[in-house]
Amino acid sequence: MLEVTYWDGGWLLFLMLTLPLIPMDDVLTVVNEYSGATREQAGESALPYPPPAEIALGADWLTLLEPSLEELAAAADALHPIFATAPGQQRAAVLNSLLERSAPQPRSASDGTLGWEIDAEHDALLGALSVAVLRWGDQHGIHHLGVCAAERCTDIYADAAGRRRFCSSTCLSRTKVAVHRRRKAEATTPGSTSI
Numbered sequence: 348m349l350e351v352t353y354w355d356g357g358w359l360l361f362l363m364l365t366l367p368l369i370p371m372d373d374v375l376t377v378v379n380e381y382s383g384a385t386r387e388q389a390g391e392s393a394l395p396y397p398p399p400a401e402i403a404l405g406a407d408w409l410t411l412l413e414p415s416l417e418e419l420a421a422a423a424d425a426l427h428p429i430f431a432t433a434p435g436q437q438r439a440a441v442l443n444s445l446l447e448r449s450a451p452q453p454r455s456a457s458d459g460t461l462g463w464e465i466d467a468e469h470d471a472l473l474g475a476l477s478v479a480v481l482r483w484g485d486q487h488g489i490h491h492l493g494v495c496a497a498e499r500c501t502d503i504y505a506d507a508a509g510r511r512r513f514c515s516s517t518c519l520s521r522t523k524v525a526v527h528r529r530r531k532a533e534a535t536t537p538g539s540t541s542i
């Protein structure tokens with residue numbers, strides 16, 4: 348939704364864009380599919396970026412913002428450090444710097460709910476993604492965001508319950524198998540009494 352505001356006789360024109368709500372699942376998908384850190388760790392750096400339509404992102408905000416693949420990648424790179432830095436002051440500082448860069452402004456929607464607008468000059472994609480993380484952190488705790496604890500994975504996750512350490516069940520079982528193998532190898536090394 349585009350709102351046009353004329354300033355002083357119409358010489359200056361401000362275009363304010365109402366930011367779409369991006370679900371947290373889509374924030375995770377954008378960062379995991381497009382950030383340099385996650386692509387490199389997954390060995391996908393040389394592969395082309397996946398088209399948004401192929402990775403189940405919500406059509407509503409994509410239609411409104413129409414980000415290019417390069418814009419998605421730039422926003423993903425900007426967001427990954429929120430999840431990778433230690434929770435607390437550092438993490439808040441990273442998120443706050445992204446909010447300062449995109450400068451979303453809080454607005455009361457007609458139904459009284461909190462909405463956000465952005466000056467068309469600013470990066471609407473980065474603004475919408477930053478607001479999504481801000482809202483999620485406010486509701487569920489920003490310390491419940493993280494980077495997968497599995498070896499060779501830097502995918503991110505958000506877990507409202509705060510119990511999760513892995514991006515997926517695949518990484519969880521991969522780690523369990525690795526730990527099991529390591530213990531077994533240790534138990535069967537020469538000098539061990541378990542044989």
Ligand SMILES: [Zn+2]
Binds near residue numbers: 495496500501502514
């Ligand atoms: Zn993982």
